Each structure stands twice: as structure tokens, then as C-alpha cells.
Amino acid sequence: xxxxxxxxxxxxxxxxxxxxxxxxxxxxxxxxxxxxxxxxxxxxxxxxxxxxxxxxxxxxxxxxxxxxxxxxxxxxxxxxxxxxxxxxxxxxxxxxxxxxxxxxxxxxxxxxxxxxxxxxxxxxxxxxxxxxxxxxxxxxxxxxxxxxxxxxxxxxxxxxxxxxxxxxxxxxxxxxxxxxxxxxxxxxxxxxxxxxxxxxxxxxxxxxxxxxxxxxxxxxxxxxxxxxxxxxxxxxxxxxxxxxxxxxxxxxxxxxxxxxxxxxxxxxxxxxxxxxxxxxxxxxxxxxxxxxxxxxxxxxxxxxxxxxx
Amino acid sequence: xxxxxxxxxxxxxxxxxxxxxxxxxxxxxxxxxxxxxxxxxxxxxxxxxxxxxxxxxxxxxxxxxxxxxxxxxxxxxxxxxxxxxxxxxxxxxxxxxxxxxxxxxxxxxxxxxxxxxxxxxxxxxxxxxxxxxxxxxxxxxxxxxxxxxxxxxxxxxxxxxxxxxxxxxxxxxxxxxxxxxxxxxxxxxxxxxxxxxxxxxxxxxxxxxxxxxxxxxxxxxxxxxxxxxxxxxxxxxxxxxxxxxxxxxxxxxxxxxxxxxxxxxxxxxxxxxxxxxxxxxxxxxxxxxxxxxxxxxxxxxxxxxxxxxxxxxxxxxxxxxxxxxxxxxxxxxxxxxxxxxxxxxxxxxxxxxxxxxxxxxxxxxxxxxxxxxxxxxxxxxxxxxxxxxxxxxxxxxxxxxxxxxxxxxxxxxxxxxxxxxxxxxxxxxxxxxxxxxxxxxxxxxxxxxxxxxxxxxxxxxxxxxxxxxxxxxxxxxxxxxxxxxxxxxxxxxxxxxxxxxxxxxxxxxxxxxxxxxxxxxxxxxxxxxxxxxxxxxxxxxxxxxxxxxxxxxxx
Numbered sequence: 050x051x052x053x054x055x056x057x058x059x060x061x062x063x064x065x066x067x068x069x070x071x072x073x074x075x076x077x078x079x080x081x082x083x084x085x086x087x088x089x090x091x092x093x094x095x096x097x098x099x100x101x102x103x104x105x106x107x108x109x110x111x112x113x114x115x116x117x118x119x120x121x122x123x124x125x126x127x128x129x130x131x132x133x134x135x136x137x138x139x140x141x142x143x144x145x146x147x148x149x150x151x152x153x154x155x156x157x158x159x160x161x162x163x164x165x166x167x168x169x170x171x172x173x174x175x176x177x178x179x180x181x182x183x184x185x186x187x188x189x190x191x192x193x194x195x196x197x198x199x200x201x202x203x204x205x206x207x208x209x210x211x212x213x214x215x216x217x218x219x220x221x222x223x224x225x226x227x228x229x230x231x232x233x234x235x236x237x238x239x240x241x242x243x244x245x246x247x248x249x250x251x252x253x254x255x256x257x258x259x260x261x262x263x264x265x266x267x268x269x270x271x272x273x274x275x276x277x278x279x280x281x282x283x284x285x286x287x288x289x290x291x292x293x294x295x296x297x298x299x300x301x302x303x304x305x306x307x308x309x310x311x312x313x314x315x316x317x318x319x320x321x322x323x324x325x326x327x328x329x330x331x332x333x334x335x336x337x338x339x340x341x342x343x344x345x346x347x348x349x350x351x352x353x354x355x356x357x358x
Numbered sequence: 359x360x361x362x363x364x365x366x367x368x369x370x371x372x373x374x375x376x377x378x379x380x381x382x383x384x385x386x387x388x389x390x391x392x393x394x395x396x397x398x399x400x401x402x403x404x405x406x407x408x409x410x411x412x413x414x415x416x417x418x419x420x421x422x423x424x425x426x427x428x429x430x431x432x433x434x435x436x437x438x439x440x441x442x443x444x445x446x447x448x449x450x451x452x453x454x455x456x457x458x459x460x461x462x463x464x465x466x467x468x469x470x471x472x473x474x475x476x477x478x479x480x481x482x483x484x485x486x487x488x489x490x491x492x493x494x495x496x497x498x499x500x501x502x503x504x505x506x507x508x509x510x511x512x513x514x515x516x517x518x519x520x521x522x523x524x525x526x527x528x529x530x531x532x533x534x535x536x537x538x539x540x541x542x543x544x545x546x547x548x549x550x551x552x553x554x555x556x557x558x559x560x561x562x563x564x565x566x567x568x569x570x571x572x573x574x575x576x577x578x579x580x581x582x583x584x585x586x587x588x589x590x591x592x593x594x595x596x597x598x599x600x601x602x603x604x605x606x607x608x609x610x611x612x613x614x615x616x617x618x619x620x621x622x623x624x625x626x627x628x629x630x631x632x633x634x635x636x637x638x639x640x641x642x643x644x645x646x647x648x649x650x651x652x653x654x655x656x657x658x659x660x661x662x663x664x665x666x667x668x669x670x671x672x673x674x675x676x677x678x679x680x681x682x683x684x685x686x687x688x689x690x691x692x693x694x695x696x697x698x699x700x701x702x703x704x705x706x707x708x709x710x711x712x713x714x715x716x717x718x719x720x721x722x723x724x725x726x727x728x729x730x731x732x733x734x735x736x737x738x739x740x741x742x743x744x745x746x747x748x749x750x751x752x753x754x755x756x757x758x759x760x761x762x763x764x765x766x767x768x769x770x771x772x773x774x775x776x777x778x779x780x781x782x783x784x785x786x787x788x789x790x791x792x793x794x795x796x797x798x799x800x801x802x803x804x805x806x807x808x809x810x811x812x813x814x815x816x817x818x819x820x821x822x823x824x825x826x827x828x829x830x831x832x833x834x835x836x837x838x839x840x841x842x843x844x845x846x847x848x849x850x851x852x853x854x855x856x857x858x859x860x861x862x863x864x865x866x867x868x869x870x871x872x873x874x875x876x877x878x879x880x881x882x883x884x885x886x887x888x889x890x891x892x893x894x895x896x897x898x899x900x901x902x903x904x905x906x907x908x909x910x911x912x913x
Contacts (some may be wrong), residue, residue: 058748060759089743092586097751105748105759110740112585113750113760114578115608121575122608125582125590128566129540130741133586154571334564341587341739343564345537346707353531353559354699357521 056081056088060105065173067257069220069246070099073167074106076226077136081109084231091134094123096143098174100167103138117148120155120164127162130341131325134234135162142172145181145201156210156239158324163233163240164212166203167220169248170255177251184307190253204304207241208297208317214240215282215300215317219272221247221257225313232315238323245272245313265309275303275314284319293319360660360695360811361890364912365396367509370458371403372426372451377414395419398508402457404450422503424457424495426450433494437487449491456495461503462511466496518698525664525690528700529620530555532668533591534563535702538618540583540590541567542576547632548691549593549622573598577605577617581681584609584616585749587712587739589672593620595688596639597629603646609681610651612749613727613774615710615737616675616682620668623687625885634885635688637807637858641867643683644836650771652778654682655835659792659810661695663833669705670789677710677784678777679734685835687858689808689887711736718744725756729773733780782837790839793846795828801901802850803829804876806864809856809888816893825901832864840871847874854900855879856893882910 056078064070081091091109095101097116104111110133114122119137127135144152144166155164170183177191181201188195207215214236218226226244233240247257262270275282280303284296300317329336334343369391371377379389395401397418403409405423414421427443430453434440452473459469470489477485530552533541543553557567566583570576576592583590594602599621609617623639625631643655654674658667664686671682713736718724726747728735735756738745748758753770755761792810795817805813810831817827830846832839847853847868855865855876860883865876880896882888892910899908 058759087743089746090741092740094582102760105750108746110746111748111758112582112612113748113752115604115751118574118578118605118608121570121578122582122585124568124575125540125542125579125584126586126740127582128568128579129583129586129588129590130739133741150571151575154575328566332561332564332566335566340539340564340566340583341741343539345534345539345564345589346709348534348537348563350531350535350702353534354521354702355519357523357527358519358699 051082051085051087053078053082056108058106058108062106064099064102065250067247067249068099069169069244069248070103070167072220072223072226073100073138073165073244073246074103076223076230077103077138077165078107079223079227080230080234083227084234086134090132091136092123092126094119094126094135094137096139096148098140098143098167098172100138100140100143117143117146117151119143120148120151123162124155124158124160127160128325128328128340131161131339136165136234137162138165138167140172141166141168141170141180141182141203145203145206149181153206153210156207156212156241159211159213159238159321160324161237161239163230163236163242165230165242165244167246168203168243169246169252170200171248171251173248173251187254189251191251202304203241203243204316205301208300208304211239212241213238213319213321214315216241216315217243217245217313219245219260219313221260222272222313225274229315236318238321245311262309271309271311272313273310275312275316280312280314282315282317287319287321359815361815361888363891364394364889365891366391366394367396367399368458368461368507369395369399369401370454371401372454373404374407377401377403392416400461400507402454402461420506422457422461422499424454424498426453429453429494429498430491433487433491436490439487446487449488452488452491453495456492457499459492460496460499461507462509463505463507464511465513466493468513520696521699522694522696523661524692524694525661525686526552526692527555528661528665529593529668529684529686530559531700532665533618533672534559534565535705536589536669536672537707538589538591538672539565540580540588541565542570542579542590542592543567543594544570544573544576544598546573546595546598548624548688549595549598549620551691552593552620573601574605577602577619578608580617581605581609581614584614584675585612585740589618589676590616591618591620591672593622595622595624596626599639599642599646606653606681607647607649607651608751610647610653610774611649611751613679613735614681615679616672618668618671618675619681619683621683621685622691623685625883631885633688635808635858635887636883636885637687637809637863638860638883640685640806640835640859640863643685644867650775652678652680652775653836654678654680654778654781655685656682657685657806657833657835658690659807659831659833661690662697662700664690665700667833673708674781677708677734678781679710679737680777685807687808710734713738713742713745715743715745718742726758727754727756727770727773729756729769733773733776778837782839785834787839787842790834791842791846792831792833793828794831796826797828799826799828799851801825801827801852801854801897802847803827803854803856803893803897804832804847804864804868805829805856806832806835807858809858809893812888812890812893813856815890816897819890819894820897823898825897827897832868835867838867838871843868844872844874847872852877852901854897856888856896858882858888878906878908880908880910884911884913886913
């Protein structure tokens with residue numbers, strides 16, 4: 050029987066003590082173990098930033114790519130070998146800033162993969178500049194002045210772009226995160242899991258205590274779980290345009306709830322043909338055998354040449 | 359014949375502007391083409407213009423006024439369409455075309471067949487009508503004018519089977535033959551035609567073609583697919599290639615077995631002249647991306663070389679684990695050529711060293727970036743048991759994990775860059791350069807890419823003029839064939855560079871690698887391809903008048 054250790058490498062981890070990344074890393078490893086995915090059947094891709102080092106700590110195939118470019122590379126690998134379980138990880142700057150174009154267009158394709166975004170509101174590796182998710186008016190400790198631009202809403206953006214599984218979790222609630230990741234990986238289609246995360250070094254606003262509601266009069270935790278409120282984000286009938294729009298609208302409205310109460314859980318989920326399914330309509334053989342297992346090396350192009358004669 | 363000339367032997371003027379230009383406009387663009395007709399040539403024009411010969415003022419050419427509309431009406435009458443002249447007015451061009459065919463005495467049946475091919479399905483009846491219009495133009499010429507044209511065109515019998523092909527097709531077919539199953543692209547002139555060609559055949563050849571959100575994604579998606587074990591490619595032009603610089607660095611640094619990038623150069627910088635040609639990206643291809651990493655760059659000179667170089671590119675990408683760039687241009691991309699059907703019987707696939715599950719089981723430890731005596735680390739494909747590896751754009755150790763260790767850095771840099779040396783040794787000299795003409799000559803012309811045709815075609819005329827030339831065509835830009843070029847150029851009497859750019863980029867590259875300088879440069883950067891006569895005139899100017907730099911600008 051595989052155990053958690055089989056998903057770990059011996060690479061020295063240099064994340065700051067108390068970093069939310071540890072929770073995400075553990076949850077990823079636990080999810081893979083519980084889904085009984087063999088390490089060699091999984092490929093983890095990352096961008097650049099503190100989160101970028103994640104693949105080096107997981108003993109699956111690991112690709113540490115470029116800042117903002119994780120999705121194209123992960124997409125290429127998945128399309129070449131559809132038998133691989135592909136998980137991409139990135140930071141909020143990676144995903145919603147420099148990689149925003151790829152983020153939107155990958156959602157449009159609905160490739161079967163999971164994107165885990167470390168969302169802590171700051172660029173940690175370059176020492177604390179505002180990331181695209183930091184709210185307007187906030188000033189974390191290394192910023193010269195409060196942010197003068199709006200923060201992006203990743204969930205609403207993802208739903209609009211076409212992601213078919215859109216969820217939010219919390220790095221310090223490893224159990225919830227692990228379950229969310231499992232559902233995301235099992236989901237057939239593009240899954241976004243935006244993970245709220247503390248950065249103990251640079252984000253002195255959205256701290257562990259802040260999420261726990263220590264600054265509130267009620268002292269009640271800010272985070273609450275959608276699934277415990279009877280919220281249902283799953284589309285029952287994908288062919289029912291009315292239901293689809295209702296569920297999208299509901300999810301987008303809920304994704305803007307931010308302040309004393311912050312929802313986590315699955316906001317929106319729909320089962321639709323994946324990019325791979327669509328390619329298979331054009332090329333039936335694509336569905337049967339992953340490209341990498343096919344033999345295209347004995348092709349005869351005589352007919353193509355003769356057609357020009 | 360592998361090039362065009364700038365003069366016109368037979369001008370078919372559809373309107374007045376074709377003859378006299380648009381000088382009446384506030385911002386005129388040209389003064390017509392009647393000056394460009396060669397002495398002894400001919401001009402077909404609309405008799406309805408009622409021009410006198412002195413209006414055209416070319417006593418040295420034959421004039422053929424044809425009443426386009428009247429002839430067209432005759433054709434329409436036969437089918438009862440003569441009441442709809444305005445609807446079919448545009449067919450006067452087919453009348454003029456038919457007239458020109460008569461003048462060169464070409465086989466009308468071939469023409470009729472060609473016209474019909476352009477009108478299929480619902481438009482077939484229109485095709486028939488056009489054939490009729492052409493026939494009337496043809497007959498009008500035959501019965502109205504003496505057969506005095508000096509220019510005739512007759513089919514040449516050929517023993518071998520030939521095809522009509524342009525580079526975007528040759529490259530597409532080469533990719534399919536090479537086993538490429540993954541093509542990405544972002545729409546851009548003139549590269550898109552190649553991706554569309556592949557997409558049209560993707561079902562038969564089971565090839566994924568992805569239209570990406572930009573060229574950053576295009577190059578990286580192909581790189582991801584290459585790492586995952588398929589032969590992957592992308593095609594673009596200069597603006598797209600600029601965006602790919604970052605991705606090429608990652609591919610080179612992570613020793614990805616690809617992608618193959620086909621660059622169809624067009625006139626830059628920026629948007630430049632987006633539908634026109636140039637050879638302005640050579641130095642950029644060799645340096646695109648920050649830092650130093652290996653890449654192979656090939657520069658085919660015609661449609662045949664485009665085919666074989668593209669095929670080879672995939673072998674190199676996998677064998678040496680680096681990106682390979684094939685540098686073509688707009689002129690090659692969309693110029694049709696008649697060539698013998700490509701011989702594919704000798705083509706061999708070489709995937710480099712890939713470890714299977716059993717290969718891996720026999721090893722106690724697998725290191726993706728292992729230093730090996732052969733110089734290229736064997737790779738495993740993701741999904742293979744026992745082959746787990748990591749990779750990163752950071753400097754890494756043999757396992758692909760990040761390290762800033764000084765000794766490791768030096769070894770890894772040397773390992774990656776040394777692969778270029780390996781490639782240089784493994785690839786036969788006959789592929790790296792072409793040398794045409796006598797060993798000893800008054801002039802050695804040096805060029806690359808699509809100038810090959812006009813250079814070859816000009817050599818004969820120069821010989822007639824008493825200028826004996828040979829021609830060194832450089833085909834491999836990286837690894838650069840320093841030794842071969844030194845051999846051919848060090849004893850050359852006069853070296854004349856012919857390039858379609860402003861600065862003479864190949865000349866600079868040759869000087870960088872060999873110290874050899876060019877005696878003269880013939881350059882062209884107005885977006886138009888070199889003609890045969892421009893090379894001829896340029897070399898004459900350089901030799902007879904000792905001009906160091908001749909700039910050609912015929913449009």
C-alpha cells in the first residue's frame with residue numbers, strides 16, 4: 050500500500066516557517082494518496098514564485114515552468130498524454146496577473162486538469178508587492194502606499210471564462226482543502242481551486258488571526274463552508290440554459306461576499322465535454338489512445354504529394 | 359528557372375490606371391506600368407479607352423486594343439445572359455486573360471480546365487460562362503491580330519512526375535512525415551496557412567492542432583507536449599517569434615526535445631510590412647531569449663530544402679534535446695514552384711535515447727540530467743514507471759532540482775552548450791552549406807534562404823558578361839559551419855554578399871565566426887523579394903564599379 054511518504058521528495062524546503070504553502074503541499078500529497086493515483090501517473094506543473102517550488106517537493110513528474118506560463122505547458126503535456134493526471138499550481142500573481150491571458154483561455158478550453166492557486170494577496174518571493182487579488186486601499190507591510198487598483202475576483206473570472214469546477218478553500222484547513230482538491234481532480238474538465246493563504250512574512254493584514262475573526266466584535270471566524278449552508282453549486286442539467294445561468298449567477302454573486310463573512314467550498318460545477326472530447330470529435334482515434342502511445346513514425350504522405358501533381 | 363525578373367514582356371491592362379498610374383490623385387502611388395514593358399513586348403488594353411499609340415508612347419512595343427465589354431457581350435449572348443451585363447461585368451478580366459493566352463499561343467484546353475477548377479459546386483455554371491468569355495477573348499485575338507508576338511509558351515514534356523507546391527505545404531507534409539502529432543499556432547501572416555493545412559489533414563493523420571491565445575502559449579504548449587513525448591511544432595512570423603523568446607529559453611534550459619519552430623520571416627520591425635518578405639530575423643533567431651542556451655537553426659533556400667530541413671529538424675530536436683528553428687520567409691511560404699515529387703524513401707526517424715519501463719527498472723537510480731559520456735542525457739516520458747523526473751527553468755542538478763552550486767552551474771552550462779558541438783559533428787557537411795559553380799571564380803556570391811533562386815539564375819548571365827561566379831549558400835546557422843565556410847571563402851577572390859535585409863546579417867555572422875569579411879554587399883529591404891536581374895545588376899555594379907554596398911529597391 051502506498052503511503053504519504055511515497056509522494057514526498059527529500060528536497061530541502063525553504064519556505065518561511067508558518068507559510069500557507071505547507072498546508073497546500075500536504076493537501077496535494079494527501080489527495081493524490083487518497084485517490085490512489087500512482088506517482089508516475091501524475092505530473093505537477095508550477096509557475097514562478099514561492100508556490101513554484103511545489104513540484105520539487107512531490108515525488109511525481111514535476112515541471113517548474115515560467116512566471117505566468119504554467120498553463121500552456123501543462124496543457125501541452127496533458128494533450129500529448131491524456132492518461133496523465135495533471136495538476137498545475139501557481140501563485141495569484143502567476144495566475145491572475147502575468148498569466149491572466151492563459152488563465153482565461155485555458156478555462157475556455159475546459160481541458161481535464163486541476164489548477165490550484167495560492168492566493169495570499171502578495172508577491173512573496175519578490176518581498177511583498179501587491180498581487181492582483183489584494184483589495185483596493187489595503188497596504189501590506191512592505192508596500193510604500195495603499196493599493197490604488199481593484200483586486201480581481203478569481204472565482205467570478207473563472208466562471209465567466211469557462212472553468213467547469215470553481216472552488217475556494219483555505220490553506221490552513223488542510224482537511225477541507227484536501228477534500229476540495231480530490232473533488233477537483235476527479236472532476237472531468239478544468240477545475241480551479243483558489244486557496245486563501247496566509248503569508249506570515251509579507252501579508253500582515255490577511256493573517257491567520259484575521260481569518261479566525263480575532264479582530265471582529267463577534268470573534269466569529271470569517272470563513273464558512275458553503276456546503277454547510279445548503280448552498281448547491283452543481284448544475285443538474287447542463288443542457289438547461291436557464292439552470293446554467295442561474296447557477297453561474299448565484300456563484301458569481303456569492304463569490305463577491307468578502308469581509309466579515311467569506312465563503313469557501315464549491316461555488317460552481319457543471320459537467321460538459323472536455324477539450325479532449327472535442328478533439329476526439331475531429332479525430333476519433335484521439336480518444337482511444339493517448340498521442341504519446343500512437344505510432345506516427347511510419348506515415349505515408351504519398352497521397353498528399355500526389356494530390357499536388 | 360527559380361526566380362522572377364522585373365521587366366514585363368506582356369502587359370495586360372484591365373483599366374487606364376494600369377497604363378498611366380494614378381497621378382491625378384492628391385497622393386499618387388504610381389505612374390503606371392507601360393514603361394516597364396520590355397522592347398519587343400506587348401500591351402493588351404481596353405479598346406474602349408480609345409487611346410492613340412502616341413498616348414501610350416511606346417513605339418517599341420506591340421499594342422493590342424481589345425474591346426473587352428463588346429467581346430464579353432458576345433460570350434453572354436450565346437447563353438442568353440446578355441441582358442445581365444452589369445452582373446457579369448467583372449468577367450472582362452477573363453476576356454483579357456483569354457486574349458493573353460492567344461498571344462502566347464498556349465493550349466486553350468488547359469486554360470479552360472484551370473478556369474473550371476476555380477468554380478466548383480454551385481458555381482460550376484459560372485465556370486462554364488468564364489470559359490466562354492476567355493474563349494471569345496482568345497478567338498478575338500487570333501482573328502484580329504497577326505501572330506507577331508515574340509513570346510510563346512508551350513508545355514515541356516517531362517519524364518518525372520512533378521507537383522506544384524509552396525513552402526507552407528512542403529513544411530506541413532514534412533511535419534506529418536516526421537511524425538509530428540502536435541501543432542500550435544496563433545493566427546499570423548504568412549504562417550497560418552501551414553497550420554490550416556495541417557488542420558485540414560488532422561483527421562487522417564491524427565494530429566492535434568491548437569489555436570492558442572498568443573504565441574507565448576503556442577511555443578510553450580508545444581514544449582510541454584514535446585517533454586511529454588510527442589513530436590511538437592509551432593509556426594509563426596516575426597511578431598510572434600518575438601513573443602516566443604521567453605519560451606525558447608525554457609525549452610533550451612530544460613533540454614526539451616523540441617519544439618520545432620518554423621519562422622516565416624516578414625518585413626519588420628514591429629508590424630512592418632506584414633504581407634511582404636524580408637530576411638531580417640537571422641540574428642534574432644540566434645539570440646532570442648536571455649542568457650545562453652543551445653538551439654539549432656536551419657535556413658532552407660527553396661521549397662525542396664524546406665521539406666527535408668523540416669523533417670530533419672524533428673530528429674535534431676529529439677536527439678539533441680533542444681529547440682530547433684527553421685527559418686523560412688514570406689516569399690518561400692507563398693510562392694508556388696514546380697518540382698519533382700519528393701523522395702521520402704530514405705527518410706529515417708531518429709528519436710534519440712528514450713528509456714522504457716524495463717530500461718528504467720534495470721537502473722538503480724534515474725537522473726534526467728545525468729552527465730553522460732555521450733553528452734545527451736537519456737530521457738523518460740512522463741507516465742512511465744520508474745522514470746519520474748523533475749525539471750525547472752532554474753539552474754538544476756542531475757535530478758532536475760534547483761541548485762545554485764557553482765561547480766554544478768559550470769558543468770550544466772557546459773553540458774547544454776556542448777550539445778551544439780555534438781550536433782555539428784553528427785550532421786553531415788553536405789547539409790550545412792551548398793556550393794555551386796566552379797571552384798575558381800572571379801566572384802564568390804554568399805547568401806542564404808530564398809535568395810538562392812535568383813542568385814543561381816543570375817550566375818549564367820554574369821558569366822556571359824565575363825564575370826565568372828560561384829555561390830556559397832549557407833544552410834545551417836547554428837551550429838555554424840565555421841570550418842566549411844572558411845574553406846570556401848578564405849581563398850575566394852571577391853566575396854559578394856546578397857541578403858534581403860538592411861545590415862547584411864549573414865555577413866556579420868560569417869565575420870564573427872571566421873574573421874572573413876565581404877568585399878561588397880547587395881542588400882534589399884523594401885519588402886519585395888530579389889529578382890534575377892537585381893542580383894545580376896548588383897554583382898555587376900559591385901565588380902565593374904567597385905561599389906561596396908548596393909541597395910536594390912525594385913518593387
